[in-house]
Amino acid sequence: MGKTFAVIGDPIDHSLSPHIHSAAFRELGLEHSYIGYRIPKDELAEGIEGLKKIQISGFNITIPHKIEMMKYVDKIDESCSLIGAVNTVANNNGVLKGYNTDMxxxxxxxxxxxxxxxxxxxxxxxxxxxxxxxxxxxxxxxxxxxxxxxxxxxxxxxxxxxxxxxxxxxxxxxxxxxxxxxxxxxxxxxxxxxxxxxxxxxxxxxxxxxxxxxxxxxxxxxxxxxxxxxxxxxxxxxYGYEMLLGQAIRAFEIWHDMKAPYNAMKKALLGGF
Ligand SMILES: NC(=O)c1ccc[n+]([C@@H]2O[C@H](COP(=O)([O-])OP(=O)(O)OC[C@H]3O[C@@H](n4cnc5c(N)ncnc54)[C@H](OP(=O)(O)O)[C@@H]3O)[C@@H](O)[C@H]2O)c1
Known part of the structure; x- marks a missing residue:
């Protein structure tokens, strides 16, 4: 069954992440979806509840929630504790694990x-x-x-x-x-x-x-x-897009436990410019 992924932040409509991850799904024939979800600065708790309700499989976090998100994860990866901010979450049956793929x-x-x-x-x-x-x-x-x-x-x-x-x-x-x-x-x-x-x-x-x-x-x-x-x-x-691509590839590999389709993701990212 297709799974749902998202990127949360505010603003979010400029985000290139939905393009990059959707291209990866298409390339590999996966029936997953990845959406941009705007959550204003002081509505993170409600936003996370909503994502859990729809059984989101994973999500990325961008400005302004990366540090605040530390409060809402149940487990943290070493990358996250070192940097003190979360930009990727995996949801395993309601248990949220935070990672930081920026490094x-x-x-x-x-x-x-x-x-x-x-x-x-x-x-x-x-x-x-x-x-x-x-x-x-x-x-x-x-x-x-x-x-x-x-x-x-x-x-x-x-x-x-x-x-x-x-x-x-x-x-x-x-x-x-x-x-x-x-x-x-x-x-x-x-x-x-x-x-x-x-x-x-x-x-x-x-x-x-x-x-x-x-x-x-x-x-x-x-x-x-x-x-x-x-x-x-x-x-x-x-270029900055190379880091953006690198963190998306790492997030993909955390969520799907398989090698990310680098070229398809890069093409989608560059198409967004
Ligand atoms: N390529 C990628 O994958 C990627 C990933 C993450 C972030 N980014 C980009 O990196 C940038 C920083 O992100 P962040 O999350 O670190 O933001 P942040 O925590 O808000 O930090 C912003 C930094 O920029 C400085 N700054 C802002 N305006 C300035 C100005 N007019 N003159 C001099 N310094 C100025 C700030 O200095 P003060 O401390 O003096 O305020 C601070 O050092 C953003 O543009 C973001 O889009 C790219």
Whole structure:
């Protein structure tokens, strides 16, 4: 029998997840469905009750519920407890288990392209929820060090303390202080929301080496000014959609316990742009 899956959040109509998962079902001949379900910020408890009533098999969680959702899961995967936020839930006969696939999603493009994080010096812009999942991933892959640059210095400090706690050498600065220091890093990541509204890159790439990896997790627009400027300096580019695809693939594998159809999901995602 076909199962039902969903993505919850507010706003939700822009979400590409229904396209990606529906394409996977079509590709594999599965009669499941995946819907976008808007749940406003203070209606999460009622929303979850509703999903349980319809015996939802699994759901993704996006802004603004990722942290709040921790309260409503019965079990949590290690990825979830480490990051302190849930973005994927599996429902096993009314028992909700929470996962966080943002970390694996972030790492997926490195694996796919055979790019190493080990021993690299990292510059991370941003200190929000996604940045925390990224720090966890970078620590797992044993980077040499990380510099966290954020608008609100206090948040950069907190994230830097988290990095230290999970054995990743770190320091923090105000984002305006990055100035011309990009050349000191092997991997540069934008995990702020700068770019979503077509804003200019918050940093310059003067003097970076040709094979510096520059990764923007903002996925709409696909070609942010941050990535355009990095391309001018011949950086290796990783697009935000690659992380989005990576986390969807991991969620698919948690729910269905089978290999996800990567190409069909990628095609559906790119068709959404
Ligand atoms: N590709 C993917 O799969 C994927 C996954 C998750 C998230 N994302 C994207 O990543 C971005 C961040 O998500 P999140 O969940 O981490 O959000 P969040 O927790 O709200 O964090 C937002 C971050 O952006 C910074 N920021 C926002 N506006 C800024 C501005 N005008 N100038 C400087 N810094 C600014 C914030 O700095 P302050 O601390 O100073 O406020 C904070 O560091 C979003 O655009 C989201 O769409 C992509």
């Amino acid at each position: 694996d999603g972030f790492l997926e493009p490195f694996k796919k392209k055979n790019l190493k994080i080990e021993n690299c010096r990292i510059l991370l812009l941003g200190a929000g929820g996604a940045a925390r999942a990224i720090v966890a991933g970078i620590a797992k892959e044993k980077a040499k060090s990380i510099t966290i640059a954020n608008r609100t210095l206090e948040k950069a400090k907190e994230l830097s303390e988290f990095a230290t706690k999970i054995q990743l050498e770190s320091n923090f600065i105000q984002i305006n202080e990055v100035k011309n220091s990009a050349k000191n890093y092997d991997i540069i990541i934008n995990a702020t929301s700068i770019g979503l509204k077509n804003e200019s890159s918050p940093i310059t790439f003067e003097g970076i080496r040709e094979n510096t990896i520059v990764y923007d997790i903002v996925y709409k627009p696909m070609n942010t000014d941050f990535l355009k400027k990095a391309k001018e300096h011949k950086a290796i580019i990783i």
